[in-house]
Amino acid sequence: MSAATTLNWAAAPRGNAAVRFESREATRETPWVKWTILGISLTFFAVFLLLPLVAVFVEALRKGWETYWSALIHEDALSAIMLTLTAAAISVPLNLVFGVCAAWAIAKFEFRGKHLLITLIDLPFSVSPVIAGLIYVLIFGAQGWLGPWVAEHDVKIIFAVPGIVLATVFVTFPFVARELIPLMQAQGREEEEAAIVLGANGWQTFWYVTLPNIKWGLLYGVILCNARAMGEFGAVSVVSGHIRGQTNTLPLHVEILYNEYQFAAAFAVASLLALLALVTLAIKTWVEHRACSAPPSREPRQDAAS
């Protein structure tokens, strides 16, 4: 999934190249090629993306608004929403700080083990979320390495909120860093060097020079990180213990309702997650738009020094 999550900064300004390509006799394809390709992609889109999305809302509202609403304001649903928000509220800022630090270290410094670090950042993407959950069970569980120590100090991690937060942090770890590393590498360190020579201290350099240059990439990473934090199922499922009203996040709550044949309620809660996805997409599109038009309005260049 990592491949799809990188913000494409360069693509936008060349939007009308396709139009020109299509309008020229010499480069135009025959109609049947065009319509076949278009047909295949639209069919896939409809069957695999649009249909399920519509189905979620249709199923959720099958028994009317009242059932829909009552499923959402059910005590367990509300506590699941709270827990999901809490997990996201902790893991997103943590990964924001980590992501900026890691990207900074990788883009601006040379050090031993740099390649190892770059590779390891991707680990949460490449490992199954179930394994991610199990790691924490093995460490903090009753029979785990730190299990006795944890029990002794009367701290609950596995089958409790801290475990859920830990699993979420692990799974969403790469998003911000992955977004920033190529961006900061491309920008190099000349602007920071210029700032330092001009007398700025480290903090001023970061705040006035580095941060403005990466802000759209950073925001983009945070949005994706947040979406994943709220939607994570596998890793959280392993460490949660599924205690109703206590350790159920939204995705887990959906599963429980579904397994109890409360389809309308399950889809009602699922529709919340679907809405979240739509909102994420909307914000993401807006950020992409802003990022690409960030160097303010393109005016015709003035001719060289006069």
Add this chain to the structure above:
Amino acid sequence: MSIQVRNIRKAFGDFVALDDVSLDFPTGELVALLGPSGCGKTTLLRIIAGLEQADAGQVLLDGDDASGTHVRERQVGFVFQHYALFRHMSVFDNVAFGMRMKPRGQRPSEKAIRAKVHELLALVQLEWLADRFPAQLSGGQRQRIALARALAVEPRVLLLDEPFGALDAKVRKELRRWLRKLHDELHITSVFVTHDQEEALEVADRVVLMDRGHVEQVGTPEEVYRQPATPFVYGFLGSVNFFHGRVDGANLLVGGDHLPHAQQELDAGSEVIAFARPHELDLVPEADGNTGVAARITRILAFGVTARVELDGLNGASGQHFEVELTQQRVAELALTEGQTVRLLPSRLKVFQRNDAIGASA
């Protein structure tokens, strides 16, 4: 302010960028660091600025050791090859940056900053661009803004890293002249790095020639051009023809051919390499005797004020190419044609001992 560097050494892994370099940059002069890429000139500039740490040696600013001084306290202005303007700030904010970053106690009022920025923009003749962003400027304009930004903090020295390297030839030439004029107005000690010999000779008060981490020669543009101290300098400043030969009294033996030379101090029989610039060579018709190096004309380029003749060496100089610059009149006089065999006769010859020519001299 004067700059002195003492015995600077810097290596990147196995690559020695600077090997025991010592130089003086007197107050108020505009000095060019000239050399091919990889000769260490940019590294030296960055060490003076403090952006790079030397492995050994000292940088003295105004006589004080600056090795322990942080970049931001060195009061140097640095102009980067690729401008390094802050892309999210307007031209005005770029120039004001250095003043705004000062500690609260030393920071000028916003009004004073405004006045200073406009003064500097007027100096670089770009006042009308204050509200633009770097992306909206041409390369030449960006570099002038970068210079204004560097001057805003009233640096004691100005360091420019290939300041015109990224610009096209015409703009480069204009900015060169402009930089010289600006320096004549401000008289701030300046060092600029370039690989363009024409640029260095035209702009600088003094030129430092560097090769492979060593200083080859220091002198005024005239000195280094007229009296190159090493074969490298000779070859680097302008086109050059060279002959490998052996000393035989007042002549050099190049294969079976003789070349007269005027240098007395050469040991008889030693292997040498001799240099002559294209305009210091004349062509004479192939005749009896063996004075002059035989060569065959491959091409005559007779447009322009002077004519350029390209030749392939024969006999002792076979496999070598030569380039000779003659007046149109001389070409007509000799009735040269392509394919003709002639002899090359230098009016001036600079001879170096062969061992000099191979290893770079210290």
